[in-house]
Amino acid sequence: MNVAITGTGFMGAVHAEALKRLPGVELVGIQGSTPDKARAAAERLEIPRAYDLWEALVADDEIDAVHITTPNRLHYSQAMDAMRSGKHVMCEKPLAMNAAETRELADLAMEKGLVAGVNYNTRFYPLSIEAKERVARGDIGQVHSIVGSYQQDWLLLDTDYNWRVLAEEQGALRAVSDIGTHWIDLIQFITGEKIVQVFADLKTVHETRKRPQGEVETFSGKLGGVEATESVPITTDDMGCLTFRFASGARGMLFASQVTPGKKNCFRYEISGSKACLEFDSENPNQIAIGSRVEANAILLKDPSLNSEAAQRFTDYPGGHAEGYPDSFKMCFRAFYDCIAAGDQGTRDFATFEDGHRELEICEAVVKSAADGRWVDV
Ligand code: SOE
Numbered sequence: 001m002n003v004a005i006t007g008t009g010f011m012g013a014v015h016a017e018a019l020k021r022l023p024g025v026e027l028v029g030i031q032g033s034t035p036d037k038a039r040a041a042a043e044r045l046e047i048p049r050a051y052d053l054w055e056a057l058v059a060d061d062e063i064d065a066v067h068i069t070t071p072n073r074l075h076y077s078q079a080m081d082a083m084r085s086g087k088h089v090m091c092e093k094p095l096a097m098n099a100a101e102t103r104e105l106a107d108l109a110m111e112k113g114l115v116a117g118v119n120y121n122t123r124f125y126p127l128s129i130e131a132k133e134r135v136a137r138g139d140i141g142q143v144h145s146i147v148g149s150y151q152q153d154w155l156l157l158d159t160d161y162n163w164r165v166l167a168e169e170q171g172a173l174r175a176v177s178d179i180g181t182h183w184i185d186l187i188q189f190i191t192g193e194k195i196v197q198v199f200a201d202l203k204t205v206h207e208t209r210k211r212p213q214g215e216v217e218t219f220s221g222k223l224g225g226v227e228a229t230e231s232v233p234i235t236t237d238d239m240g241c242l243t244f245r246f247a248s249g250a251r252g253m254l255f256a257s258q259v260t261p262g263k264k265n266c267f268r269y270e271i272s273g274s275k276a277c278l279e280f281d282s283e284n285p286n287q288i289a290i291g292s293r294v295e296a297n298a299i300l301l302k303d304p305s306l307n308s309e310a311a312q313r314f315t316d317y318p319g320g321h322a323e324g325y326p327d328s329f330k331m332c333f334r335a336f337y338d339c340i341a342a343g344d345q346g347t348r349d350f351a352t353f354e355d356g357h358r359e360l361e362i363c364e365a366v367v368k369s370a371a372d373g374r375w376v377d378v
Contacts, residue, residue: 002065003027004030005047005069011092066087068091076102091116094118106357118351129349154221161211163215173366198365267281285324
């Protein structure tokens with residue numbers, strides 16, 4: 001498979017590094033917001049081709065699949081162009097700016113018979129797959145509640161800035177959509193539960209932020225050296241408190257925040273059922289706690305000899321050899337390219353465009369609920 005990336009920022013580099021670690025996949029080209037950025041990224045990441053323009057990437061018949069890692073505003077048109085030229089697509093989340101766009105994207109992928117994925121990489125921590133297996137085989141019993149959080153601190157100060165803070169680049173929601181949707185996707189993936197109603201309370205802590213000259217790469221503002229110039233009004237949420245009702249009757253709660261001091265990139269969940277509770281913390285991703293009322297609580301380690309066959313497919317190292325954030329991208333892409341190789345027989349463990357559409361429907365229900373102060377159906 002010959003692959004190209006669009007986007008030269010933080011995510012472009014993460015995709016490039018993961019693709020280079022994947023046998024059977026050749027990372028051939030990259031394109032960015034300017035020809036200079038594309039050339040610099042190609043040199044830095046040792047990628048053979050730098051495309052001056054998006055149109056040149058799309059026109060390259062040697063490319064089988066495109067990874068979209070640009071600001072969200074561009075996802076819809078780029079995914080459309082790529083699929084129209086017969087290329088498979090792996091797109092960063094959220095899939096597009098609204099559910100009307102994601103509907104069209106999912107329909108086109110289906111019509112063209114292309115493999116189209118959204119990079120909800122957290123599904124591919126080996127212990128996410130293990131948790132899914134254990135829920136499916138009944139270890140935790142009937143699911144009663146799913147609670148947790150996704151928190152970061154890189155947007156804590158009003159001098160912290162990145163394209164994600166602007167609604168026109170990111171979409172109406174930010175903390176909830178940029179990181180909260182990872183959690184929302186993950187817990188539904190693990191449990192098979194479906195969110196049918198939401199109640200949301202959102203807060204923009206900094207209603208203006210100081211925008212520096214030029215672009216500030218994701219997370220890099222924390223390293224300092226960024227000079228603020230102008231104040232810009234901000235409408236996107238710095239944090240959100242969400243309550244969910246699932247189709248089964250189970251209940252859920254998520255706190256998503258990008259302004260929590262000390263939380264670097266931390267998601268946690270507790271999935272509680274009639275028999276046991278599974279508890280995970282992404283800052284310690286090689287273990288999962290199993291809570292019980294009748295036995296001693298246990299810690300299960302990421303270790304192929306202790307984990308299911310399904311988890312073993314996405315584990316490359318023995319127990320005691322940590323696998324984490326960058327590995328989850330590699331494994332997500334492994335699932336994606338395995339699916340392409342298997343044709344119609346491929347299992348779609350990765351999030352599909354249909355899943356990406358569902359995430360946008362949930363986001364739109366969140367926006368409505370926060371505006372109206374009531375429960376909203378998804
Ligand atoms: C920034 O909040 C970000 O890069 C997210 O956009 C990613 O999805 C997450 O994996 C890490 O943080």
